[in-house]
Amino acid sequence: MPTWLITGANGNLGKRLIEVLLEDPATEVKAVVRSERAAATIRDISLDAAAASRLSIQIVDYHDVEALRGAAAGCDRAVHLVGILKETRSATYTDAHEASCEALTRALDGSTVAHLTYMSIVGSTPGEDNACLASKGRAEAICRAGATPCCVLRVPMVLGEGDYASFALGKRARSARSFTFRADSLEQPIYAGDVVRAIKAAGTSCLNTSLDLGGPEVLTRRALTLRAAHVLGMPEPLVISLPISVGMSIAWVMATLLANPPVTPAMLGVLDHDDEIDPQAALDALGIDSLTGLDEMLKAVLA
């Protein structure tokens, strides 16, 4: 019976991945989280008794190599979902990305795990000016340099039922006036269900590569807001574009003054990134025929 180790299992993608993997009666999942609070959110996932009996939860410090090695014992596949968009004084990109990848790859070396999938962000490279994308790029390199075959999946904005990105888009689409920074920035949203399918395919096929996987359509943030309003049957909102330089200045002041600012320049930079990639090579490698269409995705996540 294949067993999947999932670190960062309590996040949006992790909980979804657990449900999808456990649909197969021959699969077990070991969910790794870093707190009792996070473990409780996994116990809240609605699973039938048979599926629940194939799920175990372990609380582990993502920097503790020995504890991670213990969690990985007997597992066949690993998926590393730990990551942050916003760095704070107490939660740095280096700790969340590079350090956790370093510890996990060391823990997997010599273990039963035959494959690791690492989730990253489109545009991540070690040489990026943006601190988040650079950190993700370095973390990717750590995973790919490990002894365990690894697939890096880079995705842009993910939209799923109940996640914050979908909530924020729905709020903009339902407003009469919607203020946004650089409304012409390019978005390529991908459905969370498709990302989970891709993770499962990468692990199942033991793909040893890096793939850029985006959604089926590229459109401006303004067009995405109007499309969401259309899907909801709402009148078109007036989308008012503010210069990104204004947002960056506000974010810089907040990051300078506050220990946990609501927004930081690096976070804004990731959200402002122009996402425009051809997903076909990734789909071919993953053996996925088609992606969920934008309207279908919006109907599902904005309902």
Ligand SMILES: NC(=O)c1ccc[n+]([C@@H]2O[C@H](COP(=O)([O-])OP(=O)(O)OC[C@H]3O[C@@H](n4cnc5c(N)ncnc54)[C@H](OP(=O)(O)O)[C@@H]3O)[C@@H](O)[C@H]2O)c1
């Ligand atoms: N969702 C997207 O739009 C998107 C797009 C591109 C790439 N990705 C990548 O996909 C992965 C999973 O995404 P997701 O949407 O499931 O993320 P999520 O819901 O934010 O979950 C992130 C996970 O990382 C853990 N975490 C957060 N800060 C941490 C820190 N400082 N140290 C250690 N662990 C920390 C969280 O644990 P706690 O709950 O304990 O904090 C949680 O388990 C992430 O690596 C993300 O970068 C996501």
